[in-house]
Amino acid sequence: MSYPDNFEGFAVVDSHKKWLSPEKVVYPAKQFNPRDVDIEIEACGVCGSDVHCAKGNWGEMKLPLVVGHEIIGKVVRLGDKCDTGLKVGDRVGVGAQVSACLDCNRCNNDNEQYCPKFVTTYSQPYFEDGYVGQGGYASHIRVHEHFVIPIPESLETNNVAPLLCGGATVYSPLKRNGCGPGKKVGIVGIGGIGHMGILLAKAMGAEVYAISRSHAKEETSKQLGADHYIATEDEGWETKYFDTLDFMVLCGNSLSAVDFGKLPKILKAQGVIASISVPDQHEAIHLHPAQLLGFQITQSCLASRAEIIEMLNLVAEKKIKLWVETVPISEENISTVFKRMESGDVRFRFTLTDFDKQFDQFKAKK
Structure with a gap:
């Protein structure tokens, strides 16, 4: 041949x-x-x-x-x-x-x-x-x-x-952070990778929280299998869900709209935020050391x-x-x-x- x-x-x-x-x-x-x-x-x-x-x-x-x-x-x-x-x-x-x-x-x-x-x-x-x-x-x-x-x-x-x-990139942090029965997992950003995150986390046995800015994707998230939906446009969402999640995966194309002052509050103490976002090369995260108290943040690769x-x-x-x-x-x-x-x-x-x-x-x- x-x-x-x-x-x-x-x-x-x-x-x-x-x-x-x-x-x-x-x-x-x-x-x-x-x-x-x-x-x-x-x-x-x-x-x-x-x-x-x-x-x-x-x-x-x-x-x-x-x-x-x-x-x-x-x-x-x-x-x-x-x-x-x-x-x-x-x-x-x-x-x-x-x-x-x-x-x-x-x-x-x-x-x-x-x-x-x-x-x-x-x-x-x-x-x-x-x-x-x-x-x-x-x-x-x-x-x-x-x-x-x-x-x-x-x-x-x-x-x-x-x-x-896309699927593999969200599966890796789910796997490495113990996604499974008894875990409460947040999927932040319900787009191409986020929708796979919901499907995979649910299949792995976790209780899944879909997190997005508005309520526009709430019904879709429930259809994908999410157990809960958090819209960050709602007043007091960080108080309502305080100390709830074991870890979350950031699935959006950008991190500039992520409120790192509020988002970690819905994690349990020393919970993990795993980002898979690789935004525009000019974008950067700016965090004061005090904002890192009580949680861990990591960037996952493929x-x-x-x-x-x-x-x-x-x-x-x-x-x-x-x-x-x-x-x-x-x-x-x-x-x-x-x-x-x-x-x-x-x-x-x-x-x-x-x-x-x-x-x-x-x-x-x-």
Whole structure:
């Protein structure tokens, strides 16, 4: 079987003036190493990170840039030293990380997302050779087998895609803070990731508190499984729910609207606020030391391979269904999806589909 030396994808070519006008480009694949896997992409979720990177919110990036890191596809090639049990034809996923040293203490303890040699799926150069990875709005991706995740057979491709980054990113702090029966857990920000946070926390057995600015998402939150709803526009909410939660996860795109004077009050003593928000690079949190009394705050990063696999098995077991809108991939549709993401016109995630119609000539040929 022969394979293309180059891949094809929809790329941002100008993050200042034309970020809403992606163009189809051809680019060289990275060097194929003995433990690499080639994946023919079939679907890709749209993450808020894609919009941040496309728009240049996180700084200048090498262009053209193919975004996308909630990838589902099939294995079409395996390196001769692959040993994770993958086979050609397997349905697999790739999230927001494609490399780490895999040899340090962090990597050896299922913390590879905190490895000093962490490499994101797109935009960041590999440490070994400087190759800048491209993402999942593309025909293929080539990645080390450690970051290739088997997908349970019962999970539907378009519904599972957003779990590879968004779902995994909220699952990790839920897992690490003991989410389960007897725990009272807050999900702050009921958007794309927040809706997955409610679904997962409830499936893990916790008593779930959905927290948002207004009452606009109250009914939706209850439909997702939230046991309680807190609208921070209500007078005295921090008094009503004082000393209630064991921990909470901040799921919004921004932290500037979070009231750190009031929010910690609804935590039990030494409760945890785990943030997964990565806002615009110019945004910062300003806290007086006195505001930190009685609680802990941490920033969580993605999820390990082990956590992603565990999360997918939970989703399969509990038959969790995300709220996903599918959109056939094209230049025009990516532009439309980005605009809708910017305006908040999505309940709650997008998955790009029909990759075969756009990249047919780049499929592996016998």
